[in-house]
Amino acid sequence: MNSLTHKLLYFDIPGRGEAIRILLHAAGIGFTDTRFPSADWKTIKPTTPLGSVPVLTINGTDHVQSLALMRYAAKLGGFYPTDDHPLQALVVDEVMETCSELMSKAPRSRDKEELKRLRQEFQENTMTRYSSFMEGIVAKNKEAMGSSLVVGTTVTVADLSVHGLVRTIANGGWDYVDTEFFNKDYPELMAVSKAVDENDKVLAYYASKK
Amino acid sequence: MNSLTHKLLYFDIPGRGEAIRILLHAAGIGFTDTRFPSADWKTIKPTTPLGSVPVLTINGTDHVQSLALMRYAAKLGGFYPTDDHPLQALVVDEVMETCSELMSKAPRSRDKEELKRLRQEFQENTMTRYSSFMEGIVAKNKEAMGSSLVVGTTVTVADLSVHGLVRTIANGGWDYVDTEFFNKDYPELMAVSKAVDENDKVLAYYASKK
Numbered sequence: 001m002n003s004l005t006h007k008l009l010y011f012d013i014p015g016r017g018e019a020i021r022i023l024l025h026a027a028g029i030g031f032t033d034t035r036f037p038s039a040d041w042k043t044i045k046p047t048t049p050l051g052s053v054p055v056l057t058i059n060g061t062d063h064v065q066s067l068a069l070m071r072y073a074a075k076l077g078g079f080y081p082t083d084d085h086p087l088q089a090l091v092v093d094e095v096m097e098t099c100s101e102l103m104s105k106a107p108r109s110r111d112k113e114e115l116k117r118l119r120q121e122f123q124e125n126t127m128t129r130y131s132s133f134m135e136g137i138v139a140k141n142k143e144a145m146g147s148s149l150v151v152g153t154t155v156t157v158a159d160l161s162v163h164g165l166v167r168t169i170a171n172g173g174w175d176y177v178d179t180e181f182f183n184k185d186y187p188e189l190m191a192v193s194k195a196v197d198e199n200d201k202v203l204a205y206y207a208s209k210k
Numbered sequence: 211m212n213s214l215t216h217k218l219l220y221f222d223i224p225g226r227g228e229a230i231r232i233l234l235h236a237a238g239i240g241f242t243d244t245r246f247p248s249a250d251w252k253t254i255k256p257t258t259p260l261g262s263v264p265v266l267t268i269n270g271t272d273h274v275q276s277l278a279l280m281r282y283a284a285k286l287g288g289f290y291p292t293d294d295h296p297l298q299a300l301v302v303d304e305v306m307e308t309c310s311e312l313m314s315k316a317p318r319s320r321d322k323e324e325l326k327r328l329r330q331e332f333q334e335n336t337m338t339r340y341s342s343f344m345e346g347i348v349a350k351n352k353e354a355m356g357s358s359l360v361v362g363t364t365v366t367v368a369d370l371s372v373h374g375l376v377r378t379i380a381n382g383g384w385d386y387v388d389t390e391f392f393n394k395d396y397p398e399l400m401a402v403s404k405a406v407d408e409n410d411k412v413l414a415y416y417a418s419k420k
């Protein structure tokens with residue numbers, strides 16, 4: 001795989017790009033990390049296959065869909081269950097998709113009062129339901145394997161998905177959603193986020209950026 | 211894997227359930243195929259983990275997210291690239307997600323005139339862009355491998371995704387979208403759909419239903 005060239009195109013934020021960057025680095029794959037300011041999006045958008053980023057260009061071919069890209073990089077870096085563990089891979093996939101769906105479902109509005117109302121309702125209903133579901137998955141794995149991780153005993157791309165979600169909320173990324181939402185009621189998801197923060201390969205990625 | 215029990219819960223339509231049914235059957239996995247009429251959805255919805263179906267219950271544990279379930283069943287049935295082909299798996303994933311995203315993006319409205327306008331705009335823009343992207347992927351594979359399939363020379367779950375989309379449109383599933391949309395301009399996607407219709411394991415599934 002190392003003979004392939006990789007180029008990642010994304011905004012200069014973590015968002016849906018950071019896990020791909022971390023995982024490609026963890027896989028030892030050198031890649032061009034092209035980041036652009038949001039002001040440039042209008043001109044870049046029509047040049048992408050589906051009007052979306054991230055785009056990962058491999059040997060000149062553009063590839064899209066952030067979960068597909070994350071899964072690809074995760075496999076190369078050892079952050080995804082191998083073929084002999086299809087049930088673990090299923091759980092990884094369902095958590096990745098659940099985090100992504102939750103991100104997509106966060107209500108948007110230009111009206112501040114309406115946004116406040118919609119976001120609070122979202123926190124009480126969808127966020128609580130989705131987060132409780134994932135908390136249960138981690139609790140079950142902890143009981144079976146002794147690790148506060150989505151599956152097994154080593155960090156997978158699903159843990160990176162949870163980490164991205166937890167950090168987005170804690171950093172106030174969603175106005176009118178309680179920044180303490182996970183900290184208050186989801187100890188297992190917090191533990192997942194901590195495990196990612198302390199993972200050797202994740203630490204090595206950030207060290208490489210200094 | 212055969213010692214696990216599988217139960218699928220979904221509406222009594224193809225929708226997001228049919229590929230999972232076909233793939234579990236192809237994998238030789240006996241499963242309880244629980245189908246319910248749409249009138250029952252209101253009472254079933256709150257009993258599901260995220261208020262959504264399909265739900266695949268494996269040994270008593272509920273699993274959700276249709277693409278995750280499709281990928282799981284595909285692996286067991288040999289409809290997904292193995293670990294030694296990560297780039298093929300990436301292309302399979304991006305096509306699965308692109309089909310799913312296109313389905314989700316189809317505009318809805320209770321107002322007939324508005325629906326007509328939105329759907330025609332959707333057909334001209336998003337549908338055309340997404341379909342052209344996938345047509346290009348199949349054309350590239352045909353050039354490299356000689357097969358009108360998403361990747362390689364055997365049917366994968368991505369081809370089932372394309373098939374589901376093509377059939378939905380051809381059957382008039384989306385009001386105001388041309389039922390000849392794919393037939394007119396996307397010969398490669400039509401060829402993919404045909405390959406799925408003629409696949410031995412797909413035929414065996416439908417034969418088992420008679």
